[in-house]
Amino acid sequence: MKIGNVDVKVSIVAIAVFVFFTLLLLVASLSSPQVQSQLIWLIPALFMLLVIPIALNYMSRSQYADLLPHYEVEAKTVRIKLINENMVGKPVRIEGVVERVYFQFLNRPQYLVADRSGAISVKMFTSPDEDVKVNDVVEVLGQVIHRYIVTGDPVVNCVSIRKIKKS
Amino acid sequence: MENSDHLKGNSDRLLELAVPLFSFGGALVAILFQMLGISLDFHYPATGFVIASCILAYLAWIRPKKDIVALTTPIYSFIFFFLPTDSETGILLQLLYAVSLTILLVRLKYRFGKPGTAVSLGKKLGGSLKTYIEQTHDSFSGISPEAAHSAAVVFVRFSEGNYGEAAQGSGTALCEGETPDPVTPLMRAFSIIREHSTLLNKSLPRPVTYLTFSEKDSPLLARPTVPAHDDDMEFYTALDNALLMVFSAAWNNSERDRPHLLACQAFAQKLFT
Numbered sequence: 343m344k345i346g347n348v349d350v351k352v353s354i355v356a357i358a359v360f361v362f363f364t365l366l367l368l369v370a371s372l373s374s375p376q377v378q379s380q381l382i383w384l385i386p387a388l389f390m391l392l393v394i395p396i397a398l399n400y401m402s403r404s405q406y407a408d409l410l411p412h413y414e415v416e417a418k419t420v421r422i423k424l425i426n427e428n429m430v431g432k433p434v435r436i437e438g439v440v441e442r443v444y445f446q447f448l449n450r451p452q453y454l455v456a457d458r459s460g461a462i463s464v465k466m467f468t469s470p471d472e473d474v475k476v477n478d479v480v481e482v483l484g485q486v487i488h489r490y491i492v493t494g495d496p497v498v499n500c501v502s503i504r505k506i507k508k509s
Numbered sequence: 510m511e512n513s514d515h516l517k518g519n520s521d522r523l524l525e526l527a528v529p530l531f532s533f534g535g536a537l538v539a540i541l542f543q544m545l546g547i548s549l550d551f552h553y554p555a556t557g558f559v560i561a562s563c564i565l566a567y568l569a570w571i572r573p574k575k576d577i578v579a580l581t582t583p584i585y586s587f588i589f590f591f592l593p594t595d596s597e598t599g600i601l602l603q604l605l606y607a608v609s610l611t612i613l614l615v616r617l618k619y620r621f622g623k624p625g626t627a628v629s630l631g632k633k634l635g636g637s638l639k640t641y642i643e644q645t646h647d648s649f650s651g652i653s654p655e656a657a658h659s660a661a662v663v664f665v666r667f668s669e670g671n672y673g674e675a676a677q678g679s680g681t682a683l684c685e686g687e688t689p690d691p692v693t694p695l696m697r698a699f700s701i702i703r704e705h706s707t708l709l710n711k712s713l714p715r716p717v718t719y720l721t722f723s724e725k726d727s728p729l730l731a732r733p734t735v736p737a738h739d740d741d742m743e744f745y746t747a748l749d750n751a752l753l754m755v756f757s758a759a760w761n762n763s764e765r766d767r768p769h770l771l772a773c774q775a776f777a778q779k780l781f782t
Binding site: 417418419420421423424426427428429432434435458459460486489490493494495 | 573574575577665668669670672709710712741742745772773775776779780782
């Protein structure tokens with residue numbers, strides 16, 4: 343779904359929750375007159391289950407789109423081995439192969455990207471522009487952060503991940 | 510120092526034992542009182558779960574790799590056992606909680622490594638880095654404190670990703686090189702770091718021709734040079750060796766910079782791999 347220039351993606355979990363509660367409401371309203379009298383606020387509340395994830399996704403993706411030009415200019419291309427906790431806060435660009443993909447169904451994907459020097463977790467807090475799969479060669483733009491905000495190993499907070507073709 | 514590490518290891522093992530001891534102990538006390546028919550406020554056995562959760566969280570905290578699930582167990586113990594609820598906290602919940610804590614402890618031990626040592630916490634040197642620094646101590650003993658300080662600054666700036674400053678610092682160190690032989694291994698290391706830092710600062714790829722160490726520098730190199738047919742490896746190994754060389758020079762000749770170098774130890778250790 344496109345809102346303005348932003349391609350909004352709703353996670354399968356949000357859709358599943360919406361479908362589950364729609365069915366629940368349908369069954370409840372058919373069997374109970376008390377529920378029928380409450381439909382005036384239950385139906386809008388049901389749609390909010392879909393509207394809120396859409397709005398959040400739109401806001402996060404438009405924010406990331408705004409950040410991208412800044413990262414394109416500022417980020418330094420580094421090998422994964424050079425990323426360490428002293429670099430927290432630095433924008434970086436890495437190129438590597440996707441070895442694992444987690445939590446894609448939540449619209450909060452996490453990738454394990456590796457190059458010849460090592461591997462690093464790449465966390466994205468919104469849905470990516472492209473559908474990135476295991477074994478794809480990608481370019482990642484992002485900022486070095488601690489895994490748990492103030493502690494943990496360095497990971498990349500991804501602003502953009504895109505597939506590239508390497509000769 | 511090794512004796513204190515040994516003592517710390519023992520106390521960690523005791524703490525690991527304390528987790529099932531306190532959690533199952535709490536459940537056992539509750540079961541015993543129930544069997545005897547004595548009414549006991551569940552807050553008393555629940556104290557065991559809170560203590561066990563706090564110990565587990567501490568054990569997770571002192572590991573270099575953090576386990577967020579183990580870290581948050583004190584919050585869960587408070588929610589389960591101390592927040593007022595409509596339903597009574599039964600023996601089954603207490604037993605399940607004790608089992609969960611034990612599973613989390615086993616998971617912590619096998620998936621999140623050993624508790625942090627002074628080395629991993631950046632309080633002292635260890636591993637290959639320590640060995641390398643000891644081996645090269647005599648080779649870098651004649652360096653002036655100023656040159657050693659420059660070496661420390663270059664290493665720290667490079668590890669921080671401030672490649673422009675690292676290139677500038679290397680250039681300054683090269684200009685200020687007070688040795689009669691201008692191509693000492695350390696000067697070559699500065700040249701290599703300057704080349705790499707300049708390329709990294711501009712996000713440029715590896716050039717066709719690049720600086721490397723000479724054959725006679727090999728006794729001072731931390732990592733053996735790779736076969737010449739792999740240009741990428743040769744290029745990047747030269748950088749690793751150059752960075753480790755300036756680290757050693759700085760460590761051995763500039764004591765005041767050691768705390769800054771210790772803060773970069775994790776990065777320096779990575780360069781050996």
